[in-house]
Amino acid sequence: MAERFDVGVVGAGYVGLVTGACMAHIGHTVTCVDKNEGRIENLKRGKLPIYEPQLGEMIARNRKRIRFSTELHPLVREADIVFIAVDTPPGDDGAADLSNVAAVARGIGRSLSEVERERPLIVVNKSTVPVGSGDYVSMLIQEGAEEGPNGEVSYRVVSNPEFLREGSAVYDSLFPDRIVLGAEDREALHTMRELYRPIIEQSFATELDPRPTVAVPFVTTDLASAEMIKYAANAFLATKISFANEIANICERVGADVKSVTAGIGLDHRIGPRFLDAGIGWGGSCFPKDVRALMATAREHEYEPAILAAAVSVNERQRRLVITKLQRDLHTLKGKRVALLGLSFKPNTDDLREAPSLSIARILESRGARVVGYDPVAGKRAAALMPEMKVVFDPYEALKGANAAVLVTEWEELRNLDLERAATLMARPRLLVDGRNAIEPAAARAAGLIYQGFGRE
Ligand code: UDX
Secondary structure, eight states: OOOOOEEEEEOOSHHHHHHHHHHHHTTOEEEEEOSOHHHHHHHHTTOOSSOOTTHHHHHHHTGGGEEEESOSHHHHHHOSEEEEOOOOOBOTTSOBOOHHHHHHHHHHHHHHTTSOOSSOEEEEEOSOOOTTHHHHHHHHHHHHHHHSSOOOOOEEEEEOOOOOOTTSHHHHHHSOSOEEEEOSOHHHHHHHHHHHHHHHTTOSOOSOOSOOOSOOOEEEEOHHHHHHHHHHHHHHHHHHHHHHHHHHHHHHHHTOOHHHHHHHHHTSTTTOSTTOOOSSOOOSSSHHHHHHHHHHHHHHTTOOOHHHHHHHHHHHHHHHHHHHHHHHHHSOOTTOEEEEEOOSSSTTOOOOTTOHHHHHHHHHHHTTOEEEEEOTTTHHHHHHHOTTSEEESSHHHHHTTOSEEEEOSOOHHHHTOOHHHHHHHSOTTOEEEETTSOSOHHHHHHTTOEEEOSSOO
16 A cells, blocks of 8 residues: 655646646645635636646545645645645746745755754756756755744755646656655655656556556756756657657758658667657747756856757747748739648647747748738637737638648647638638648648648658
């Protein structure tokens, strides 16, 4: 029988809620704390602040083991383990802004100095923090404690980076490829292993099949290496995509098809087939931020990160390529109607952070095009962010009278667009720029559209 723990999660945002729901699902008792009262009230009523498939159901199903609160103090008194899962937005120089993490760490220190505990509190860093932050958090907890009545407090800091993807966060957290833990204290690592045991052994009850039958690898290391693993993983994946985009751009010039090329190289186990989809490039809340933060860290230490800089520059170029492709058949953009299909940075999320759709819409607007956007879930939010763009709630409405359409985000319903209907609704020259290589070129052409993909001319 696995041990049950009292788990606290500070930050009821994306990572915090998924972590909390997952911990409750595997049998622990969870308290999610957030300083935003409105958010906590909504959560108590079952209303989530984010869109994420299966998260609402998972919270509802484990509701008896999850509490929502705005108070940190009781959590520090009662919890065995506290996760810090607050956001670390990028500052002007690209480096992660740690002020939210710092405020929580100080708060934990202050509360610790006011309570009696039998065991040291394990404080787990789940937020993506720069390498070296584990020690910084530790120092801040101590500083916070010194402001309270009893400066002698006992705690252990652990780094536990998360690798979950938006849109499949619940699945990723229950069936991870690996669990990474960094700490200087062996006992804290042992407790964390017990906490994760149901996941490591895949022994929890679930209806979320298919589930892996093998045990989940568990990597233990020092604090700095655990922090670095998170950055290195995201930077590698972003670079892998930029590499595929570079190959696509070369394919286009030599008459090769990047889809066949990446399928061919992906079968080499050393390369692997995933994250080789060429197109508009990467966006979202993690890749852009983490790559920039890693570059900032490198430069702080007087190292010029050449490969990372190239990955970023290729990614920026991919967005501008959409404009070049549109101009090839539209000639001028002025007065042309362009439909953007899919606005969120990727399918199955309403997240618009660093979404290519927004920067493409801005360039198009600045060149005098009329932009109409459609997204199955992010439409309203996009309209609020970009009042210049007309947002409609039906893809065919967006296509009506459009001279060109850009498939920006490969939502399932957009992959399966009725191409003939699209061609009938659109105006000349009926150009489809497929930013995700998600549509069969032959089918698009047969329907009467001009088709342009990425790296598959
Ligand atoms: C990513 C990491 O995958 C995850 O491990 C980490 O915890 C957070 O960052 P996420 O940002 O949710 O997750 O999205 P992901 O599915 O990784 O896609 C990132 C971006 O890359 C998207 O804009 C996507 O459209 C793009 N992408 C992905 C490609 O352009 N080509 C690909 O082959 C794969």
